[in-house]
Amino acid sequence: MSVVGIVLAAGAGSRMGGPKANLDFRGTPLITRAVRTAFAGGCDRVCAVVGAEIERATAHAEAAGAFVVVNEAWAEGMGGSLRAGLDAVEAAEPEASAALVLLVDQPYITANAVAAVLSAGRGRDDGGVLAAAVYETGRGHPVLIGRAHWEALRPTLSGDIGARAYLQAHQDELILVPCDAVADPRDLDRPEDLAAPG
Secondary structure, three states: OOEEEEEEEOOOOOOOOOOHHHOEEOOEEHHHHHHHHHHHHOOOEEEEEEEOEHHHHHHHHHHOOOEEEEOOOHHHOHHHHHHHHHHHHHHHOOOOOEEEEEEOOOOOOOHHHHHHHHHHHOOOOOOOOEEEEEEOOEEEEEEEEEHHHHHHHHHHOOOOOOOHHHHHHOOOOOEEEEOOOOOOOOOOOOHHHHHOOO
């Protein structure tokens, strides 16, 4: 199974005070950390979707080995960024059988969580896999979406909904991968979140 990671990193981070992609977290920009996590977990290539502060975010992502796509409509929310990422992966990686989605503001998602979700989809080279990490707090990221789902998924992506509604509609096919032991789904929304232990 050939998998391309998609790091959603286009937002302005209004509650944080600036774009999270470029935020320094323990010595590393968040976008760099997310790209490295995707590669370390087993993704063959990584696409970073940027929007706010394009030049800095692009430089960080490319230095970490990702290819970059710009979501010009980033202010409309995560759904458009995921759609832009899927479009870019489809064009750049015609052999990719799945995309693994990560959010840039979840630095406690580990390579082990990525590997666990990818492992759940191994053997599904037909592009039909759907898998997601699950935590005590509910379903979260990483999310693995087989290529066979991309066309039907795109029209459902709007605002900040992302793939949530599509996954809910296909829950009978969705493989849930317990990840509490290897990752933490907390996100960074406000400056005080940076000081939280973990």
